[in-house]
Amino acid sequence: MKEKKQQGYKWTFQNIGGATRVKIQSGEDLKHLAELDKKMWTVLSCPVTGLEIDCKSLEYMDADGDKKIHVDDVIATTNWLLDVVKDADSLLLGKDGIALSDINQDSEQGKRLYASAKQILENLKKEGEVVTVADSSDSIAIFAQTRFNGDGIITEGSTDDENLKQIIAAAVTSTGGSQDRSGVQGVNADQIEAFYQALADYAAWLSQKPELPYGEDTDKAIELFNALNLKVKDFFLRSKLAAFDQDSTAALDVQVSRIEAISADNLTEKGDEIASYPIQRVTGKAELDLTAPVNPAWAAQFEALMAIVADKKKKTLTEAEWDEIGQKTGAYTAWVGQKAGASVEALGIDCIDALLKNNQKEELLKLVEQDKALEEEANGIDCVDKLTHLYRDYFQVLRNYITLQDFYEKDQNVKAIFQAGTLIIDQRACHLTMKVQNAGAHGVMAPASGMYLIYCTCTSKEKPAPVEIVAAMTMGETGDLYVGKNAIFYDREGVDYDAVVTKIIDNPISIRQAFWSPYRRLAKWIEDMINKRAAEKDSKMMADTTAKLQTAPAAGADSKPAPQQFDIAKFAGIFAAIGMALGLIGAALASFFGAFTAWWHWVVFFVALILIISGPSMIMAWLKLRKRNIAPLLNANGWAVNAASIVNIPFGATLTDMVKFPLVKAKDPFAKKGLPCWAKWLIGILCIAIVVCCMWLFGCFNKWNLISPIERFQPKVEEVAEPAAETEEPVAPVEETTTEGETAPAEQQ
Numbered sequence: 001m002k003e004k005k006q007q008g009y010k011w012t013f014q015n016i017g018g019a020t021r022v023k024i025q026s027g028e029d030l031k032h033l034a035e036l037d038k039k040m041w042t043v044l045s046c047p048v049t050g051l052e053i054d055c056k057s058l059e060y061m062d063a064d065g066d067k068k069i070h071v072d073d074v075i076a077t078t079n080w081l082l083d084v085v086k087d088a089d090s091l092l093l094g095k096d097g098i099a100l101s102d103i104n105q106d107s108e109q110g111k112r113l114y115a116s117a118k119q120i121l122e123n124l125k126k127e128g129e130v131v132t133v134a135d136s137s138d139s140i141a142i143f144a145q146t147r148f149n150g151d152g153i154i155t156e157g158s159t160d161d162e163n164l165k166q167i168i169a170a171a172v173t174s175t176g177g178s179q180d181r182s183g184v185q186g187v188n189a190d191q192i193e194a195f196y197q198a199l200a201d202y203a204a205w206l207s208q209k210p211e212l213p214y215g216e217d218t219d220k221a222i223e224l225f226n227a228l229n230l231k232v233k234d235f236f237l238r239s240k241l242a243a244f245d246q247d248s249t250a251a252l253d254v255q256v257s258r259i260e261a262i263s264a265d266n267l268t269e270k271g272d273e274i275a276s277y278p279i280q281r282v283t284g285k286a287e288l289d290l291t292a293p294v295n296p297a298w299a300a301q302f303e304a305l306m307a308i309v310a311d312k313k314k315k316t317l318t319e320a321e322w323d324e325i326g327q328k329t330g331a332y333t334a335w336v337g338q339k340a341g342a343s344v345e346a347l348g349i350d351c352i353d354a355l356l357k358n359n360q361k362e363e364l365l366k367l368v369e370q371d372k373a374l375e376e377e378a379n380g381i382d383c384v385d386k387l388t389h390l391y392r393d394y395f396q397v398l399r400n401y402i403t404l405q406d407f408y409e410k411d412q413n414v415k416a417i418f419q420a421g422t423l424i425i426d427q428r429a430c431h432l433t434m435k436v437q438n439a440g441a442h443g444v445m446a447p448a449s450g451m452y453l454i455y456c457t458c459t460s461k462e463k464p465a466p467v468e469i470v471a472a473m474t475m476g477e478t479g480d481l482y483v484g485k486n487a488i489f490y491d492r493e494g495v496d497y498d499a500v501v502t503k504i505i506d507n508p509i510s511i512r513q514a515f516w517s518p519y520r521r522l523a524k525w526i527e528d529m530i531n532k533r534a535a536e537k538d539s540k541m542m543a544d545t546t547a548k549l550q551t552a553p554a555a556g557a558d559s560k561p562a563p564q565q566f567d568i569a570k571f572a573g574i575f576a577a578i579g580m581a582l583g584l585i586g587a588a589l590a591s592f593f594g595a596f597t598a599w600w601h602w603v604v605f606f607v608a609l610i611l612i613i614s615g616p617s618m619i620m621a622w623l624k625l626r627k628r629n630i631a632p633l634l635n636a637n638g639w640a641v642n643a644a645s646i647v648n649i650p651f652g653a654t655l656t657d658m659v660k661f662p663l664v665k666a667k668d669p670f671a672k673k674g675l676p677c678w679a680k681w682l683i684g685i686l687c688i689a690i691v692v693c694c695m696w697l698f699g700c701f702n703k704w705n706l707i708s709p710i711e712r713f714q715p716k717v718e719e720v721a722e723p724a725a726e727t728e729e730p731v732a733p734v735e736e737t738t739t740e741g742e743t744a745p746a747e748q749q
Contacts, residue, residue, distance in 0.1 A: 008032075008035055009032040009035055011023075011029070011036070012025060012029075014403075016403065016404075016405070016408050017404060017407070017408050017644075017645045017646050017651075018644055018645070018646030018648065019042075019643045019644055019645070019646075021040075021042055021402070021403040021404075021643070022036060022040055022402055022403065023403065023405075024092075024395075024398060024399075024402060024403070025092075026088075026089060026092070027087065027088025027089035027090075027091065027092065028088070030078055030081075030082065030088050030091060030092075031082060031088060033074075033075060033078050034075045034078070034079070036402075038071055039642070041071055041401070041402055041642055042401070042402055042403055042404050042641065042642055042643045042645070043400075043401045043402070043404070043634075043639060043640065043641055043642060044070065044071055044640040044641075044642050045068045045069060045070045045071070045639065045640040046068070046069050046400075046401065046634075046638070046639045046640075047067060047068060047069075047637070047638040047639070048061075048062050048067050048068065048069060049067065050435045050437070050637065051417045051418055052415065052417050052418070052419065052420060052492045053393055053396060053397065053417045054133075054389060054393055056137075056385075056389055057389040057390060057392070057393035057394070057397070058397070060077075060386045060389055060390055061073050061074065061077045061390070061394075061397065063076050063077075068638075069397075069401075074397075074398070074401060077390060077394065078394075080109075080390075081387075081390055081391070081394060083104065083107050083109055083110065084103060084104055084107060084109050084110045084113055084387060085098075085102060085103065085104055085387075085391070086101075086102050086103070086104045087102065090102060090391075091391065091394055091395055092395050093395075094392055094393070094395055094396055095391065095392060096132055096133055096388075096392045097130045097131060097132035097133070097135075097388065097391075097392075098117075098130065098131060098387060098388060098391045099129050099130050100114060100117055100118060100121075100129040100130075100131070101129065103117065103387075109383075112376075112380045112383070113380060113383055113384055113387055115377070115380065116377060116380030116381045116383065116384045117131045117136075117384045117387075119377065119380075119381065120135055120136060120142055120381055120384060121135070123141075123142045123143065123146060124138075124141060124142060131384060131388055132388060133385075133388045133389055133392060135388070136381070136384045136385035136387075136388045136389075137385055137388075139181050139183075139381075140181070140182060140183035142181075142381060143180070143181040143182040143183075143378075146182065148370055148371040148373075148374050149180065149181045149182060149371065149374060149378050150181075150371060150372065150373075150374035150375035150376070150377055150378025150379065151180060151181045151371065151375070151378060152188050152189065152368055152371055152372045152375070153178050153179075153180045153181075153186040153187065153188050153368075153371065154168060154180075154186050154187060154188075154364065154367045154368055154371055155168065155180050155182065155184045155185070155186035156168050156169060156184075156186075157182070157184065158186070158367050158371065159367060161363075163358070163360065164360060164363060164364065164367075167355065167360060167364065168186065168187060168364070170195075170344075170347060170351070170355070171187045171191060171192060171195040171364075172185050172186065172187055173346070173347075174195055174198065174343045174344045174346075174347070175187060175191045175194055175195055175343065177191065178191065181378065187364075188368060189365055189368045192361060192364050192365060192368070193361075195344070196355075196356075196359070196361045197341075198340075198341040198342075198343050198344045199341065199344050199352050199355055199356050200341070200356060201340035201341035202340060202341025202342070202344050202345060202352060203341070203349070203352055203353065203356060204340070205338065205339055205340045205341060206349060208335065209335060210331045210332050210335050212332060213328040213329055213332065214308055214309060214328075214329075217308045218329065218332055220304075220308065221305060221308045221309055221325075221329065222329045222332070222333060224301050224304055224305040224308075225305060225309075225325055225326060225329065227301055228279075228298065228301055228302060228305060229326065231279045231298060232279060232288070232322055233319075233322075234278070234279070235278050235279045235280055235282070235288065236286055236319045236322075238252040238253075238278060238282045239282055239283070239284060239285060239286040239287075240286055242282050242283070242284040243284045243285075243286065246284065249282060249283070249284055252278075252282045253278065253281055253282040253283075254277040254278055254281070254282075258273075258277075271297060274295065274296060274297045275295070275297035275298065277295055277297075278295065279294060279295045279298050279302065280292060280293070280294055280295065281293075286318065286319060287316045287317060287318045287319075288316060288317040288318075288322075289315070289316055290306060290310065290314060290315055290316060290317060291315055309325050396417065397417070400416050400417045400418070404416065404645055407419070407630070407645070408651070412431070412654065415431075415492070418434050418634060418637070418639075419431065419432065419433060419434070419492075420433045420434055420435045420467075420469055420491060420492065421433055421469075421489060421490050421491040421492050422489070422490050423454070423456065423469065423471040423487055423488075423489050423499060424487060424488045424489075424490070425454065425471075425481070425485065425487035425488075425499070425501075426476075426479045426480055426481055426485075426487075427479075427658070427659035428473065428475065428476055428656055428657065428658055428659065429656065429657040430454070430471040430472060430473055430474075430655070430656050431654075431655050431656065431657070432471065432472040432474065432630075432647075432655045432656075433469050433470065433471040433472075433489070434469065434470050434633060434634075434637060435467060435468065435469055435637075436455070436468045436469065436470050436636075436637060437468065437637075438468070439455045439457075439468050439470070439502060439503055441636070442455075442470060442636045442637065443455065443503060443505060444636070445632050445635060445636040446470065446505055446632055446633055446636050447505050447507070447632075448629070448632040449472075449507075449628060449629050449630060449631070449632040449633050450507050450508075450624050450625075450627055450628040450629060451472045451473075451474065451505075451507055451628050451630075451633075451647070452472065452473040452474070452478075452504075452505070452506060452507045452508070452509045453470050453471070453472055453473075453504070453505040453507070453633075454470070454471045454472075454473060454481065454501055454503075454504055455468070455469070455470050455501070455502050455503035455504070455505075456468075456469050456470075456471065456487065456489065456499040456500060456501055456502060457499070457500050457502050458489045458497035458498065458499045458500075459497060459498050460495055460496065460497040460498070462495050463495065463497075467489075467491075467497060469489060469499070470633065472633075472647075472655065472656075473509055473656060474509065474628075474647065474652035474653070474655045474656045475509065475510060475652065475653055475655075475656035475657075475658055476509060476510060476513070476656065476658055477509060477510065477512065477513040478506075478509065478513060481501070481504060482501065482504070483501050483502065483503065483504060484500065484501060485500075485501045486498065486499065486500055486501075487499040487500075487501065507624060507628075508620070508624050508625055510625070510649075515617070515618055517617050518613050518617055519613070622649075625648070625649050625652065626646075626648050626649060627646065628646065628647040628648070628652065629644050629645060629646055629647070630645045630646075630647055631643075631644055631645050696708060697709070697710055697713065698710075698713055699713035699714065699715070702714070702715050
């Protein structure tokens with residue numbers, strides 16, 4: 001960490017998360033926050049939802065209400081807090097509750113907040129001078145014992161007059177009312193005006209009630225007439241057509257064929273079909289015979305209507321008489337359609353007349369004015385709620401905004417506000433989890449982070465809606481991870497969710513995983529190749545078997561194929577080719593391994609072989625792991641991250657916990673019984689002996705005078721012949737004396 005002077009104020013900087021960032025560590029820093037170059041802010045905006053912090057605090061910081069917290073919003077919040085709080089350093093403590101003595105009464109806003117905070121404590125009958133978030137948030141408790149609370153809504157508790165209480169109750173019932181700050185339903189000025197207007201309108205409408213043509217049964221008669229009107233007029237029109245053309249009578253009347261079509265069915269289920277028949281048989285007479293049968297689907301309604309509107313002695317009903325029934329009820333129907341003030345009808349006309357006669361509307365409106373007079377004081381109580389929330393949460397937001405300091409905190413109990421909880425999967429705990437609104441859209445930008453990401457849909461009985469999360473796997477290997485795998489997610493409150501993996505974005509997790517990945521890919525390729533070949537062989541075998549069965553000769557025929565003679569020349573050629581191939585391979589191996597003249601050559605060879613296979617994968621993984629960046633994950637969630645936020649290998653190790661089991665000496669009673677120890681050693685020694693023997697046969701040890709017994713792999717003569725001795729001058733032969741005294745040359749001896 002180092003300090004750097006800027007023009008104006010001297011800021012403190014720190015290196016964290018792969019970038020140099022400003023460190024806010026005092027109230028003096030807060031006073032100069034507006035002077036900080038916006039290019040130095042780690043975050044330029046963040047959403048107010050989906051974060052692990054009281055959303056009410058974020059809404060208070062979102063001054064323009066656009067559901068985003070921008071740099072200017074943070075600066076405006078800072079200036080407001082510095083104006084109403086005495087000690088700027090206290091804003092860095094994150095206390096839940098502010099003492100009255102800590103409110104700055106030298107400013108106008110501070111004075112109002114002090115008075116409102118004091119009023120809250122008095123209303124709650126709370127001892128002490130500290131107002132907490134719980135105190136200021138419980139508006140119902142704050143205003144429960146108050147008659148007026150500045151919201152412009154009066155309740156029955158706003159007056160001691162019993163008549164006014166009854167009127168308020170009636171107005172609430174008729175208009176629906178509004179909820180007062182105390183939690184009780186009441187009425188405001190507009191609802192009082194609407195209530196009295198409805199009383200007057202209903203009384204005026206009721207006074208214009210016309211004479212009822214059918215007495216108390218008029219409403220029922222109108223209902224029945226409207227239900228039957230179209231059906232009866234249809235009958236009269238059919239009758240007129242039948243009178244015009246007698247030959248069409250059968251076609252206009254109910255057809256027997258239609259009845260025959262449904263006669264075999266349960267007729268109680270054919271009500272719609274029967275209702276479509278004419279209301280009465282069509283005979284050509286344009287009149288309804290009141291003594292004749294009526295369509296069963298309409299009979300009950302027709303008989304009920306006739307009992308109200310027709311003389312019992314009447315035998316027929318013409319079309320004109322039917323229209324006259326509708327005309328008699330026309331005036332009454334029009335009056336009903338002009339009904340006004342229906343909201344107060346339930347009160348009854350006697351109560352309505354009494355309320356209009358004893359008009360107390362002005363007294364109610366005066367009560368509303370008395371309540372509104374305390375609006376400023378009540379709004380001050382709301383401002384106290386803003387103060388308590390920001391006094392507690394402001395600096396936490398700042399730490400996650402300017403520097404992402406909470407994310408890089410060494411104390412693992414401290415979490416960033418975007419960390420949603422912990423995902424337990426594949427014997428690992430992933431602490432870097434975020435909530436996402438749309439996993440598909442989020443996954444478009446997320447791969448740029450370079451992290452191995454697991455998207456899950458989480459459901460819980462304690463929460464009404466499912467939660468979409470993304471978790472970063474930063475330690476271990478891919479293991480048994482796949483789409484559809486079940487896991488458990490714990491949110492920051494400790495609530496557990498059933499999690500199902502819906503999507504995986506593959507990126508390196510660790511160097512160890514990268515080391516083994518080429519071998520896993522090779523094993524996977526071999527496995528796929530074997531499965532493919534086996535499937536092809538099986539398919540070919542089935543096809544051949546099917547073809548042979550289809551072309552098999554008939555029973556009784558001589559189906560034995562002619563015996564084939566053994567062609568020794570053919571197999572001799574095959575054996576020769578195999579021998580030649582083995583010889584070439586052996587010669588190549590002998591030539592290659594012949595260069596290894598010391599034991600450490602073999603060590604270097606195997607190390608180089610491993611590096612050739614795993615080295616590129618490990619290097620690529622190392623390059624990616626050291627550049628993992630959380631910024632794309634935040635940007636995909638609606639943040640505007642202004643600086644890279646690296647998750648390097650050491651830091652990544654703190655974001656995923658690996659399982660650690662103690663050493664257990666007890667044996668698994670269900671473990672598969674293997675070979676005894678001496679047998680394993682014997683097999684190992686035999687394998688080594690076989691390898692050494694093969695190497696000896698292929699001439700790998702010729703350099704050490706362990707010559708291969710196979711002539712092909714033996715070194716050539718010129719390779720092992722000793723160099724000729726240097727030429728020496730001839731030496732005269734020495735003569736020896738024999739027993740007889742004769743001298744013999746040395747070469748004869």
